[in-house]
Amino acid sequence: MSFRDELLQELRAEAATVSWESRPARRPAAAAGLAAAVVAVVAVVAVAVPLASETPAFAVVKNPDGTVTVQINEFVRPKELEQRLREEGVRAVIDYVPYGQTCREPRGETVPQPQRMPLRRLDGPGFWIDPKDFGPDETLVVVMHSAAGDPAKSNGGGVGVIRGPVAPCELVPAEFGGVDRQ
Known part of the structure; x- marks a missing residue:
């Protein structure tokens, strides 16, 4: 299995642990914290996926x-x-x-x-x-x-x-x- 395939498999496994059920409305501070966390995860994925396309030495x-x-x-x-x-x-x-x-x-x-x-x-x-x-x-x-x-x-x-x-x-x-x- 290539490095890229392993990374993709790990990302899919992590995504499978996220619950997509609707929840009661949150307080604005909690929503802002959640939004910041989502932005951080998206940033990590956006950086990791292009890096994964390169074959490591x-x-x-x-x-x-x-x-x-x-x-x-x-x-x-x-x-x-x-x-x-x-x-x-x-x-x-x-x-x-x-x-x-x-x-x-x-x-x-x-x-x-x-x-x-x-x-x-x-x-x-x-x-x-x-x-x-x-x-x-x-x-x-x-x-x-x-x-x-x-x-x-x-x-x-x-x-x-x-x-x-x-x-x-x-x-x-x-x-x-x-x-x-x-």
Whole structure:
């Protein structure tokens, strides 16, 4: 479900809680207060709906089962994505690197992949993770590079889990196997 659809669903749910039954006449002060509240709600909706039509760079949603769904639409603002994941209980280091480059390895003590599946892919540009999959000193590390410099298209990268400190990303040339997908 897109960010816009989620916002629309929330607005509809909120509107469903409003009673439209006629009520006895109110005092003028109460009517003025009600009018001000209605104007405020209309202003919020008028601002929220145009904003909802724009696709955000990313969305992070906490699911009822405690998992976290992440959708990345543009490979920009990685520190904001890290912060949102941290708010949902996932320590993460996100690096978006130029096409043809990657981060020098190793960046720390890698948790073996057969031991851990850090994320599960969804249909489309997203994945979900479970904060309970991570130990207290473990960090999700995502390195992605964009296709031909287009921040809306990924052309690969890597995902892993590091135990302990994560070294900063030191850019080095990436080695590609097979066809160059630029």
